[in-house]
Amino acid sequence: MKHVMSILVENKPGVLSRVTGLVSRRGFNIESLSVGPTEDPTKSRVTIIVIANAVAYEQLTKQLHKLTSVHKIADLTNDAAIERELVLFKVAAPPERRGEVIEIANVFRANIVDVGRSSLTVEATGDERKLKGMEDLFRAYGLREVTRTGKIAMARSPKDV
Structure with missing residues (x-):
């Protein structure tokens, strides 16, 4: 099963390396990071999909909690x-x-961010399905290059007032 983890960590050198090292040492492939x-400038949020x-x-998650630089882990799956x-x-x-x-x-609802003699660079944000749909359509024209960020995630706000 695919798990989306949101990890609040100290914003210090080496913390990301320790977190990802622990994940990879346990034999998990990081699908997205x-x-x-x-x-809070003293903290960073790491979103990992495994x-x-x-x-x-x-x-x-138990092993990650043992790292002193990890403050909170949320499973957004x-x-x-x-x-x-x-x-x-x-x-x-x-x-x-x-x-x-x-x-x-x-x-x-994407933006053209660069125009060349024989190409256009399009910037888009969205969920995986939307971006895959765009990619499929652009393939018919010829994709010269595709660059993706890792996925970011945040829990929705509660609906009760």
Whole structure:
């Protein structure tokens, strides 16, 4: 099963290395990894996606809790969570086909961030399905390059007032 982990850690050199090292030493492949500072400049949030069964995942979280630099671990797998990813597509787009590529970008609420002689670079954010749909459409024009960030996630706010 795919698990989305949100880990609040100290914002210090070496912390990310210790966290990812522990995950990889336990035999897990990190499917996605994203890290950045939080509203508190002394802390960073690490979002890791791993595939593991329930028992192995529980062992992993117990080991992570033992690291002194780890403050909190949230499993966003089954929670109502907001998940986003950023992707840059460099699409083959000679002048006579640019309008079509721009229209696809507009439908997906993406932005054109660079224009070359025979290509357009499109920036898009969204969930995995949206970005995969865009990629499939752009493949028909010729993808020259694709760069993706790791997924970030946050629990949704409670609905009760």
